[in-house]
Amino acid sequence: MSSMSANKKGSVIFSGFRALGLYSNHLAHVVRFHKKHREFYVVTAVGQCFHTYNVKKLGIVAVSNALPEDISSVTADCMLVYAAYGKLISAFARSREVVHTYTGHQADVHLLLPFGNHLISVDKDNVVIIWDVESEDTYLQISYDKASFEVSALMHPSTYLNKILFGSSQGSLQLWNIKSNKLLFTFSGWSAAVTVLQQTPAVDVVGVGLASGQIIIHNIKFDETLMKFQQDWGPITALSFRTDGHPIMASGSPIGHIGLWDLEEKKLVSQMRDAHTTAIAGLTFLQNEPLLITNGADNAIRVWIFDVAGGDGRLLRQRMGHSAPPTKIRHYDQSGLNILSAGQDGTLQSFSTVHERFNKSLGHGTLNKAKAKKKGVKYDTAKLPSITTFASETARQSDWDGIIACHRGFLMTTSWNYQKGSMGAHKLEPERFNRNRSLNVHATAVDISSCGNFAVIALSSGHIDVYNMQSGLHRGHYGEDKAHEGPVRGVAVDALNQLTFSVGADHLLKIWKFKSKEHLHTHRLPAAPASSLLHRDSGMLAIALDVFAIHILDVETRRIVRKFSGHRGQINDMTFSPDGRWLITASMDCTIRTWDLPSGSLVDCFLVEAAAVSVSLSPTGNFLASSHVDGLGVYLWSNNTLCSLVSLRPLPADYEPTVIMLPGNCPSKDTEEEEVLDSDSSEMAEYISPAQLDEHLVTLSLLPDSRWKNLLHLDIIKKKNKPKEPPKVPKAAPFFIPTIPGLVPQFSLPNTPSEAQSKVVNLGVLAQKSNFYIELENAIESNSYEEPVKLLRELGPSAIETELRALSPDMGGDVGVMKSFLKMISCILKSKKDFDLAQAYLALFLKLHLRLISDEPELMEEAERVSAQLEETWMCIQTLLNQSICLLSYIKSALL
Template sequence: MERDAGGRTASALFAGFRALGLFSNDIPHVVRFNALKRRFYVTTCVGKSFHTYDVQKLSLVAVSNSLPQDICCMAADGRLVFAAYGNVFSAFARNKEVVHTFKGHKAEIHLLQPFGDHVISVDTDSILIIWHIYSEEEYLQLTFDKSVFKISAILHPSTYLNKILLGSEQGSLQLWNVKSNKLLYTFPGWKVGVTALQQAPAVDVVAVGLMSGQVIIHNIKFDETLMKFRQDWGPITSISFRTDGHPIMAAGSPCGHIGLWDLEDKKFINQMRNAHSTAIAGLTFLHREPLLVTNGADNALRVWIFDGPTGEGRLLRFRMGHSAPLTKIRYYGQNGQQILSASQDGTLQSFSTIHEKFNKSLGHGLINKKRVKRKGLQNTLSVRLPPITKFAAEEARESDWDGIIACHQGKLSCSTWNYQRSTIGAYFLKPKELKKDDITATAVDITSCGNFAVIGLSSGTVDVYNMQSGLHRGRFAHKGSVRGVAVDGLNQLTITTGSEGLLKFWNFKNKILIHSMSLDSSPNMMLLHRDSGILGLALDDFSISVLDIETRKIAFSPDGRWLISASMDCSIRTWDLPSGLIDSFLLDSAPLNVTMSPTGDFLATSHVDHLGIYLWSNISLYSVVSLRPLPTDYVPSVVMLPGTCQTEDVELSEETIEPSDEMIEYESPEQLNEQLVTLSLLPESRWKNLLNLDVIKKKNKPKEPPKVPKSAPFFIPTVPGLVPRYAVPEQNNDPQQSKVVNLGILAQKSDFFLKLEEGLVNNKYDAALNLLKELGPSGIETELRSLSPECGGSVEVMQSFLKMIGMMLDRKRDFELAQAYLALFLKLHLKMLPSEPKLLEEMTQVSSQVEENWIHLQSLFNQSMCILNYIKSALLQ
C-alpha cells in the first residue's frame, strides 16, 4: 500500500485488493502449447498484469504478479512469458513470477520476439537489442534510422536459422542475420506501411499486412508475390493461418470484423462481422485445430470454431467484461458475493467476488424482444436500448418474477430484468397517458419485499408499479425533476426529492404527504440505508446531508456507521457520522460509483475510462484502526488502483506489528462524565451478596460437626483476600488447650482500620477503599463489623468510614460498591447510629448525596425508557 511522507498509509481504512471484470485490452494475446499437458493456453493483458486461460474451457489458470506500469507488448516461448512496460521488459515463469528483467532501452518497447535462448526487443526509436535470457546480457544491438526504416513488425521465418524479418512504417522489409550482424536482403515493399507479419504454413512464404488493408502473400526466398487480398475495413491488425487441412487465412481489422480468404481458390470466402466491438487486437488459429482465438480492446476473449458448411466461425467460448466505462454498480444480495454493474455499452452484468466462473451477463436491453427473435435482428444496434443509467435490485422474489428495475439514458420507460434467468424481464414500465418525448425516467427504487417498483420522472411525477403484473399502483408529485426515490424497509414511508430543493415524506400505502422540508441546495442523488433509517443526500453545492427518516432531522448514527462518498476531484472519503471525516485518499482516475458490501468486508469502486470494478478490503476488520477525525489541514495521498491479482502476503516484521504514531491506545478515564456515574470493574460476587451473607452461611452450615484430620492437611490454610497469604498456626506450649479467649488478639487493628484512622487526619480514603476492594464478601463483613466499639472499633473510625462513602458518592465512581458497602454498614450498625450525634450528622449528609444521585439517574432511566417505548410503538404500526 502507498505510504505518505509521515509513514501513514495513504488510506487508514481501505487497502487495494483486486480488480474484477477485466479480461483483455488492446495488447495482442499470446498462445502457447504445453507439451506435457497437451493443452493450449492463451495469455491476455489486463493492465499491469496478465491472465492465462486454458483454451479448452477458458478457465483462468493463473494471474501474474503486477508490474510497475501498464504492459505495452507481450510475447512467449515454451517456458517464459515476456512482458514490456515502458523501456523495460521482464520474463515470467509459471505465468506468474518475474525471473528476469532486461534494462537498456531508452524509449518505449513495442515489439518482442523470442529467439531460442535469446529474446529480441525493439523500441519506438527503432533500436533493436538481442538479449541472452538467462544472463540478462546484451548480445547485439542494431540501430535504425527512424526516418528511413522505422520498425513496425518483426518475424522469425520458419527454418531460417539466425535470421529475422523486419517490416517498417515506410513499407520496406529487411532480412537480417543476427549472428553475423549482416543485412542479407532488403525488400522494396509496396510503398505502404507494414502492420503485421505472419509465417504461412508453407516454408519461405510470409503474409504481410499493410496499412492500406491489403494482405500480401510473399515468397521471401525468391522475392516474389504469390497473391494479394484486400479488405475495406482499414489497416490489417493481425493475420493467422489454419493448419488443420483447410487453406484458410484470417485477417483482423480496426472495426472488429474478421475477413476469411481461401488460399487455394485465391478468393474472399466469408466475413465475421462484429467479432469484437473494437479493433481486433490479436487472432490465432490453434495448430491443427479448427479453433480461432481472438481478443480486443472491448475487454473480451473469444474462441470460435469452424465446423459449419459455409466456413464461417461460430462462437464457442468467451470471457467478456464491459467494453465501455461503467455507469452504475451495486452489490446484489446479502452475502456480498455478487456485484451488478451497468455500462455505457448497454449491458447489465454480474461479477462474482469469489471466482470468475460465477460471472454472468444479463445481456443487452432490447426494445422489442419478440420482434427481434422473429426477424433475427440481434446484432442490429437500432433495436438495443440505450445504456442503463440507474437501477435497483432486490432478491426477495427473484425466483417468482423480475427483481431488477432500470432506467435508460433518454428513455421514459424503465425495463425490468430477471437475475436468475439472466435476461431482460417481461415489462417496460411507464405511464400510459404520457406521450412527450422529452420526459425521461431519472430515479428508481424497488421495495425490500420485491413487490413494487418506484420510478421518478423528469416531469416531477413518481409512479409506483407492481413488479409481478406491471400494473400502475399510485403516484406522488414534485414540481421539479425527481432526483431520488427511496422506500423504507417496512414499506411505510416513501421518500422523494426533486430539483426544486424539496425533500418529501409520503405514506407508501395511501400516497398521502406526511412531511416536506426544504434543502439548502438542489439535490443531486439520494441513498437510503434501510436497516438504520439513515438517508444520505448529495447536494449541488458539493455538500452531503444526513437525515434520520424517523425524526426527519439532521442526525448522527449512534453506532458509528460510515458514510462513504466519491467525487470528481478523484477522492474517496469516509465519514464516521458521530465524529466526522476519518479517512480520505486520492486516485489517479475519478471514481464514478462506490458501493459497500453488505458484509462490510469490501468497498467496490468504478472509475472514469476504466472497464473494471475495483475491490478495496476493509482494514478495520482485521487490524486496529484509528477512527479519530482527520485534521483540517490533512492532505490525502494518491493510491494506485489494485490489479487483477490479490495483494501479495507480506511477512509481518517487528516494525509493522508496532502501532503507528497515530494509533494512540485509548485509555478510559476514571470518570466518564460528571453527569453520569461510573461502575467498578469488580465481579458481582464481590458486592452483590453482601446483604445475604447470613442466609448463605445458614445454607452452607454443615449437617455434622467437622472431624479433626488425623494428619496434616494437604492444602496449607490461607487468609481470605485477593492476595493469598498463608495462615500462621498458633503456637501453644501448654499441652492442655486453654479455653480462655485472649481479648488482646481480637483487639488487634487491621490494615483497613489503620487506613480509616489515617483518613481522619489527611482526608484521603483511596488506600482504605483499595484494601476493601481486595477482600471477599466474608472479609468485608468482618472488617465492617469490627468498626463498632463493641468489637474493638470506635465512633471516630465509623465516622471515617461514612466519610469514605461520601467521597465515593461525590466522585460518582464505584457507584455499586458504595451502595453495597453502605447497605451492609447500616445493616450491621443501624441500632447504635442514632445514639451518636457525630454519626447521625454524617449519615444525614450521606443520605442527601445518595438521594441526589438517584434522582438524577432516575430521570436518565425515564428518558431512555421513553425512547425505547417510542421505537417499539413505531415498529408495531
C-alpha cells in the first residue's frame, strides 16, 4: 500500500481487520432454516451489520457488509435478509451482499415483515409500504392516522391468503387484505398497547403481547379470546410457542426473565430468571425441537434445551461478550492469541483472535465466591465494582494466580487465575487502614514482576506495597511511610527485579531498589502524570502527562530522552511495539498516534469515531487491539509493515488525520478503486529512490556479479569448461529453431526460404554487423550512448567479449567505432551511473586491444581523456570514503 493511498484512508501502518466480542444488540434475532444444509441459522444485528450463526455450534458463518447507518430492524425469508437503516431498506443475498435497496419512506423505518414476494415496512410516521421484492417498486401504500391507530406490531396469520394483521399502540388490531387494499375487520383490543403479535401452532389463533404485561391468546376468526395470562415483570417483549408436542408458550420481559406458560392448564409452569441481564430482545422455539434461542442487548446469544419434562430450560451453549464497554485490554501471553478485557459490567473476559470457541469469561469480582455462586451474580450483595486496571504474567500461571486487578473506588485488589477461568485465592489489602476504614483510599496502579512472584500495588494515598503472589503475604513498602505525597499514578518493575519505578501526582518520578526498597533517584516532571508504561526489554519508561504530552525516560541513563506533544485531549492508554521502536497512544481527541522513538517523530496518526479508551499491540506485532467509548467490542487492526513495504515519514505538526471506520466482525475487503492523486497534491507520496541520489556520488548497476565480474577471466573459464571428448551427434536429432545467443532468447529465423535451404556458406552473412556495432556507429554522429549501453547490459559475458573483439579492424571493425566505444565509457563515467560496468567493460577492451590503441594516435588521445576522467572520479570517491571513515572513527572513540 502506498503512503499516498494509505493516508487517504487514514493510516499508513494500521488497517481495520475485525471486531471481537460482538454478538447481539437490542433488536430481536431472526431464525432461518436452510433446506439444502438441513440446518437452522440465527441472524443478529450488531451496529451497522448483521451476523449469521449456525444453531448447532453457535459458530459464525457470515457477516454482512456494513451499512451506512445502524440497523433499526432486521428480518428474513427463505432467500434474503432484510435490514432497515434510516429511511432505507436493503436486501442481502448469501447473508453478505446487498442486492436490493428500497427507497420511498420519508421517516425512519422500524418494522419489517416479509410476505411471499413482497416486503412490508412501517416507518415512524405510521406509513405502511408494501414492496415488490424483485422490482423494488411500491405495490401498495397505506397511511394511518397516528392518533387513532399507530402501528406497533404486524404479522401474517397462517393460511390467511393475502392478509396481514396490524397491532397498534392504542390497543386495537386490524386485519387487512393487502391485495384488494381492504380493511376486513377491526378488533377492539384490550386497553393496552400491542407490543408483540405471534402466530400460535393452531390455525386462526394468535398470541398478543401487551404493554400491560398481559398475554392474550385470541381467535381472530371468531374474535374470541381463548385465554389470558398476566406477566408481572412489565411489558411483553417477545413470544414463542413450542411445536415439539408440548403446549408451552415462552414470554420475554424487559428485566431479562422468561416466563413459561402451559396452554392446556392455563398457568405459569416455570420461570427462567436472569436469562439475560437486559431485556429479552427475541426468543424463538426451533420447529419441532426442544430448543429455545434468546438474545438481548447484553451482547449475548443463548440456546436453551428443555430435556426435563416440565422443567426449566438448561443453558446448552452461548456466545457472550461484554454487556458494558471494556475499560482496559491487554494481550495475555507472548503468543498474542488471547486478549484480556475488563469491562464496566464488572467481568474479566478473554477473547481469542483465532476462534470464538477459545473465548472465556473469568467471571465477576466478588468478596465471597461461594455465596455468589449460590445466589447468582445479580443477587450477590458482596460483588465488587468494575476493574479499572490490571496486570498479568504467565511465568507461574500453572502454580498460582497470574493476574492482579484494581477495582473502581476499592482499596482491595484481587487476584485471578487464567487457567481456572475464575477469581483467584487472594484479596490483597494493606493492614495500615484497618483502624480507619472511613478513609477514601483506593488502589490506582498495579504491576507484576516478570518472574510472576511479586505484585506491586500503588494506592491513592501515596503508598506502594509489595505482596507475594503465591501466599498473598505483605512483603514491604516503598518509602519510610509513603512513596509519594499524592496519589500514585503508575508503577512498574524492570525485567530483572532490580528497580521499581513510580510516578505520582506530586509531579515526581522515583526510582527504587526493588528488593531493599531503597530510594535511588528522583526526577521532577513538568506536570502531573496520568499514567506510565515500561517496556522491559528496551528499558524505556513512557509517562503520559496531564498536559497531553508524553515523556520517555531511558532507565539506563535515568534521563528523559524523548518528549512528544500533539494530543489535544487526555491520554487514555499507551502500548509499545515488541522491539520498543514505536509507542502507540490513544487519546480523548479520538486519535490513535504512533511515535517513532529512534527518530523522535510522529509517523502515523488516524481518527476514530469514538475515542479509544485502551490499546494493546500484540507481542508478535501483528495486531493492534483497541476498545472504545460506548463500544462493547474489541477491535483488531492489522500491522501493514509486516507484510508489505510501508515508507514511514515524519508527519508535519499541522497534520490533520482522517476518520476511518471501526472494523467489522470479519476481515474487511477493500474493493473500492483507489483514486489517482495529482502530482501537485500535498499528500505525502511514497518514497521512490531516484536513479541518482547525488551528483557527487557514483551509482552501481543492479546487475548480478556474474554478468560483469568474470569478463577478465573468460579465457580461464573456457579452459576449465573445455570438454574432454568432442560432443557426439545424436543419430536422429529433433528439429530445433536456431536461437541468437544472449540472455533474452530470440529465434534466428531465415529471411528467405532460399537462404535456409542453401548449403553453400555465405561469407557476407558472417561479416554482418551486430546491433551493438550499428548503435556505436550511429552514436558517432548523435553523441547519444544510451542505446549501446542498454544493449551491453542485456548481453552475457561471452557475448560481450565477442562484441568487443569484433570492434578491431582485424575482425571487420573500424578504428572510428573503437573510438566511439571509448566515448561511451567516458559518457558512463560522466553520468556516474553503472560505475562497476564501466570499469569491467573498459578493462576487457584494454586487454583485447591494448597494442592497437598504442599504435593509433586517435585512439590514444581518447584513451587519455578517459583515463583523466576515471582518475578524477576515483579521487572524488576516495575523499568521500575518507571523510566517512574519519567520522565513524570519531564516533566510535567517543562512545568508548
